[in-house]
Amino acid sequence: xxxxxxxxxxxxxxxxxxxxxxxxxxxxxxxxxxxxxxxxxxxxxxxxxxxxxxxxxxxxxxxxxxxxxxxxxxxxxxxxxxxxxxxxxxxxxxxxxxxxxxxxxxxxxxxxxxxxxxxxxxxxxxxxxxxxxxxxxxxxxxxxxxxxxxxxxxxxxxxxxxxxxxxxxxxxxxxxxxxxxxxxxxxxxxxxxxxxxxxxxxxxxxxxxxxxxxxxxxxxxxxxxxxxxxxxxxxxxxxxxxxxxxxxxxxxxxxxxxxxxxxxxxxxxxxxxxxxxxxxxxxxxxxxxxxxx
Numbered sequence: 315x316x317x318x319x320x321x322x323x324x325x326x327x328x329x330x331x332x333x334x335x336x337x338x339x340x341x342x343x344x345x346x347x348x349x350x351x352x353x354x355x356x357x358x359x360x361x362x363x364x365x366x367x368x369x370x371x372x373x374x375x376x377x378x379x380x381x382x383x384x385x386x387x388x389x390x391x392x393x394x395x396x397x398x399x400x401x402x403x404x405x406x407x408x409x410x411x412x413x414x415x416x417x418x419x420x421x422x423x424x425x426x427x428x429x430x431x432x433x434x435x436x437x438x439x440x441x442x443x444x445x446x447x448x449x450x451x452x453x454x455x456x457x458x459x460x461x462x463x464x465x466x467x468x469x470x471x472x473x474x475x476x477x478x479x480x481x482x483x484x485x486x487x488x489x490x491x492x493x494x495x496x497x498x499x500x501x502x503x504x505x506x507x508x509x510x511x512x513x514x515x516x517x518x519x520x521x522x523x524x525x526x527x528x529x530x531x532x533x534x535x536x537x538x539x540x541x542x543x544x545x546x547x548x549x550x551x552x553x554x555x556x557x558x559x560x561x562x563x564x565x566x567x568x569x570x571x572x573x574x575x576x577x578x579x580x581x582x583x584x585x586x587x588x589x590x591x592x593x594x595x596x597x598x599x600x601x602x603x604x605x606x607x
Contacts, residue, residue: 356507375511392486
């Protein structure tokens, strides 16, 4: 079976352990489409079978998180797992938090990843270097923060926020930066991912609900994932020509009328005998399948 199961990952589980469990249940090759830290919860799409080829397609999707920023201290990991490395008596007001966010943390920004992250430094994972007492030297990377809303005050030093951001954004770093901008210290207390691209938490399933007997009922088939995308049905001869590497002008395809007005960057679902066989684009004036499913 080929498709995606949207898992509602629980805290303390690694993304890899979720994937391994799904792999054991399905007996298929599996991979997640965007990792979550072990402490984080929420949407973790797991690709099954040929859907694992779609990783790059989903890599840069928008994510939505609900997080809690706790002021008064900061840890070396920027979350509750680490050791406290600074403290502050100053707990900012909601309006001050909103002000520094609006002035500094919206739109395209440069963000310094946490030392305890999966970023690579000289071929080694940053977190591995940090855990062994080494100095980690990371460079800021570009990310996009589409919205960053302070939802409510939970207790005397904790605020709940919602962040909509680009892939590659570290919410722990956002919490750190909010504290620093307010001359305080802050740590991420909780993290829940509610959306990962088109997948949302309302359609996610707890891992312990998935069994060998029922997993197929939770799989979103590839045909359904790309239901709203343009479609073209090709012939067996056209398919052979494509896999043989022949260049084909879009207008020479039998069903060319289906893609004549499609933008050159638009993804097109390619079907053969009513089966989705790949995703295509018009590249340099030629019809090209860039992912075979």
